[in-house]
Amino acid sequence: MKRTTVSLIAGVAALAALTGFASVSVPDASGAEPAGAAATLPVERTSLVCPAPSTSDLAETTYSAFTPVTEGTDDGGRADLLPATGTPEEGEKAGEAVKSALPQKEPGTPVTADESGADAPALTGIAEGRFAPGWTVQQTTEVTAGTGRGLQGLSCVAPDTDFWFPGASTATDRTDYIHLTNAEDSAAVVDIELYGKDGALESEVGSDITVKPHASEPILLSTLTDAEESDLTVRVNVRSGRVGAAVQALDDKLGGDWLTASADPADTLVLPGIPQDATDVRLIAYSPGDTDADLTLRLAGPSGLITPVGHETLHVKAGMTTAVDLADVTKGEPGSLVLTPSGGSVPVVAALRVIRGEGDDQETSFIPAARAVDTRATAVGNTEKGTTLALTAPTTTTKVKVTASAGTEGGESVSKTYTIKSGTTQSVELPVPEGLKGTYALTVEPTSGGPLYASRTLEAAQDDVPAFTTQVLPDDRGRVAVPTAEQNLSVLQE
Template sequence: MPEIKDSNSGIDPEDSKAGMSVPEDSDSADAKAVPDAVTSPAASTLPEGAPEPIAAKKAEPAKVTKAETAAATKAEKKAAKVTKAEAAAATKAEKGASSPGRDTAKGQRRAKRTVRRRWPVVLAGTATLALAAVAVGAGTVFPGADATSVTSPIPHMLPVGEAMANCQGPTQLLAGSSAGTDPEFSANSSSTKSTVNAVVLSGTAGSLPGAAVEALDGKSSPLFTVSQPPSEPAPTSTELNGKPKMRAVVARDKSTGASSVLRIQPLGEEIPRGAGSVVVNSDDGDLAGLSAATCQTPSNELWLSGASTSVGRTAILAISNSSKSAATVSLDLYGSNGLVQTAAGKGLVVAAGAERSVVLSGLAPDQDLLSVHLKSSGGAVSAVIQESVLRGLTPGGVDYLAPVQAPSSTLTIPGVRVQAPDAAAKISGQSGYQDATTVLAVTVPGVGDSVVEVKAYGAKGQVALPNGGVFTATAGQVNELSLAGLPEGTYSLSVAADTAVTATARIVNSTKAGEATDLAYAPSTGRLGDTHLLTLPADVTSSLVFVAPEGTSTVSVVPISADGILGAAKTIEVEVGVTTTVNAADLLGSGAVSALVSVSGAPTYGSQLLTKSGSAGIAVLPISGTSTGTQAINITTGY
């Protein structure tokens, strides 16, 4: 705070209190009656026996009255907001430090009170949530501040807690013509194999958190333990001896018969980190094909795009609630011809620790393309759509539709596998196979149409699309762009629109005409950063797909072995506008069962493309954020 000085004499007020003389003002009528608190005792004399002048009594060291004390206390409790009037009074009090009599005493009292007011009392504290707040006072204190303005939402981190990731159960076959919100299911084919894979990372000192997988059956029945909690508290610091401390624990190919949740306990003050995936493979039956889904961190809002409820297509929405509170879910449905009005999709209750299935054809029948906007209150949930196709008696594939990125004007979809045009044409040319093509589904949730530009990036750079990849997407519905003309290869799609949209790519794969086909869905994904964990399932071929549409980047991939050892990092250089695809086993070695991915440089997006040798089986796992025990909430502050 700037030092306060007398404006007439240049003497610090503290010095005047020490008895230093102040020059008399010749123009003042009371110049001779200088108070003792300001002049030296010898400055004036009184006749013997004369009464003490009134001015001298009032000039005694400023005594604060009870009223003044109460006023000052009240001012302090109001956070000492200094107004322009108070600032002017303070200035006048300082200037009056050399004035005699009553004005001097009042000036000192005002200055004293003003100095007290300039120091606001700051109070902060909470047991569970630390928030940063800015106190905005008058413009004289914080020039340019607007006390009535509202700031943008700021993420505030909640304390470290348990990490959860919901894992989808095996594919399910509807019993008869079941439809609606509580369907019945038939037994799966005997060849169906459903496995859960999980990886949990240690703390920086090498301690592993407790982790286990439980069934979402309403009773939290334990399925298997990933790691036991440490017997001693996790150390708060690490020894810097040059030896790596971090390790992991991996659970691979664990058979489960139901949806489940991976729970990871907090590790001291460190954030627990883990990831999981579900892979379902069936060689025969109506649900023949390869399906896969990553285990999801629960959320209160999700978008799922690109399903179908037309004849021969079955879409089952599975909603999982691993929290301790019931969730009430509402669905907004966008079809091929606009928003689908239905009351049956509102107020769906999902019990704590349980799963609920909804057959979407009961809510929105005969939709060639269908997208779902899910919102929940109460418990946070995860959701996938099991999409399957049956053409007559021939299975047409099955897969899980994972949540996509929330509506945005720019989206990226990595990992879109395209068959050779000739082979694809033979498949789609068969009777009933008209939709057996690779397409991009774009949903426009707003009220205005959107001009969309799509760019396809292959192994050698951008590849031209019909009409330059530009089309107009109709508002309130799901729109389709065919990708059948692309040469064979693995692509990434960049979507730019003049309004917010969602996007998913539907992939169709086959071996030859007349044989069964399989389908997969590649969702739009978020930008990659540090510490993305992924699993490498057995019995399938895993390829890592990366793209950086706007610049170059470097991807670091650390292999994790079955015994949890972190190996030497492998580096992948990603060129601008090029889709880079690498075989995981070739890059990391056959002993790697999991991996840790980090990216530096330009915004980069990635996915894991799964294929099964000797079949049409195909699936895409997005490389998403690692499940952690910390969550963020947005808080908007204002006056």
């Protein structure tokens, strides 16, 4: 058998191993029959990483894990979260407590575990088989005092090789860490690039950072540069291996939260789910190419798209971070910011810093540009009160099915369908599981229409501080298209 045939079969086998069974059809002897359409199959393995939640002794962290029920999966599988201790062997040994705290017995029912204080480790996780499609892990941390006090939430991230974080800072009142977590069996090599208002910042220690296997490295951004920048874009470029990356942004007076990566650079971006009572909204944008970007700003509210007065457009210089204060742009209604090109098509990344409250009782969260929900998205760790789901249909009216799972301690799943009109954002009245006990998961599934964007906000009572955290809900990528392979004897011909 010649190498071309071997490569074809090996490639199909490798793809099948990751996504499920891939069939190979046998055409007639002519080999002229066209290949069939790609099959959409559940993924068979999902990897997530959760950075260490806090260095505060006052931190109270809840981990929540959930896998939606997905048709087409086998009966077997598992989902494990292990401490990122530095080696696979140590992780397996130390991970017994974590595994016993989050025993996912069946898809469709969430589980939780609690940690107190500053010693909760970073976690690396693998879900296989029926637990892999749409596996979601949330860590939510409440800190009652000190830098970053408030509610900090993160949907644990998938390892990748390139991340953009507009919205970070090295200002004196901010303490921002970039957390790099390696779930692989080999070391990763990472470059961290910083871009301020005047362009790239010099850094002698941001290159060739080694992250050991099954380990996590929190790096204080202010140690990478002497510059004090209020608005900074951070790029994490992984030159070898893969890591999960997230920025923990902590303010001395304004609370703090996790800043997750912006959607990939694009000329059109949607930043969904600005709370209706936001008192200050700041947009941070960056153009990674060689061309300036000119953007049109519009707010998608409950009744349609409007242009914020005084903020109709934004000019973003190439290679420089640009920030603009939008103040209380939502004016008492929930909304989402939609960025579109007003000139040529130039890719950008962007995020919002959102503040609620007044005076000494302010709290911060971040909303990065989101990926659209193509098939399904999941948010876990929801409570009966204090949970808001924002759905945005920027271009086309879209119907959406939202399902509330059973609770962690009891309750029956329930679903509800919504119509989101074109150009609007709706904070929908959530379905709550019947007989709910504990927390529950939400799955969001577009059933017709155009692009859909979503975010979930959690709130907590903390004296007079309006503690909150917002997570955008990208597609869970629980299914993947697998091309149908077939025999073609022409590849054997010289």
